[in-house]
Amino acid sequence: MSTLEELKTKIKEQLPDLDLVIGWKQGFDPLHASAHFMRTEADVDKLILNPLCVQNLAAYLPGLKDKRVGLVAKECDTRSIGELLQESLIDRDRIVVFSVKCPGGVDLVKVKDKVGEISRVKSVDFQNGRITITTPEESHNLELEEVLPDKCLSMRYEEPVLSDFRFAGPGQETICREQEDADLNELEGMGLDERFAYWKHHLERCVRCYACRNACPMCVCKDHCIAETRDPHWLTQETDIRQKWMFQLIHAMHLAGRCTECGECERACPMDIPILSLRKKLNREIKELFAYTSGLDPEARPPLMTFQPEEANIKEREW
């Protein structure tokens, strides 16, 4: 039996005890998957599992806190579940995690760079670590590694943080790699002026659509977001760079020590702005200060939710 069939069988077995199970289904074309909310066995039959299933479905959990929810999750997504548990934003006994071994995802921005127009894709096929994308005009056969999302290049966690049922994955071996965050190292290597020019260049494209915020599993106060509230009125609706910069800094600061580096913010951005590196930078600072990595221990208390008169790595009284 294939992994997908095993997964479907287990979900059908658990479904009577759950309100719904969230996985992925075919999206609006063969190159896109979308979130799939399964309540019946017929829904489960539509479940898919392949490298296009990139969405971090943990983002739906806080909004379904009063339901018993099953969630199909890749290893890196379980970090978000761990952090949500740490912050008491969800209840462990209301969640069933079907963890799947992730082979690495597909970054559609990289696909577009390689094949050009991707709005009229007729079929997509995965074979032997390659993806074949067929349009009405031609077929493109790419190594999956060529279109791996950057976040998979610095993937560090091969095992789920938590899991109730574990599945092998959709066939091929993982091609995620464990390496340093090259983008962050490059940014840290820049001088202040160069770094400011870098962000000015990128943030000028921001349209303040807030897709980055809405896709984030840890951004849980969307209905009261200071980006939109009138009282207090932190940000205007003007589109100048200062307002965009302020929004990004607030978002990054609110995610400090909470961001699980799932990359959904950057993936959701329609303007391809490399905003994940801002979150990674704050995570690096938190790691240095508090020796803490978000989401890895569902029992641990996040450092910014605690108070200690003397922090080991903050020498407040020495200056």
Ligand code: SF4
């Ligand atoms: S800020 Fe981005 S990378 Fe971090 S948890 Fe939110 S969506 Fe994921």
Ligand code: SF4
């Ligand atoms: S998703 Fe991109 S364009 Fe939209 S607010 Fe976020 S950074 Fe700006």
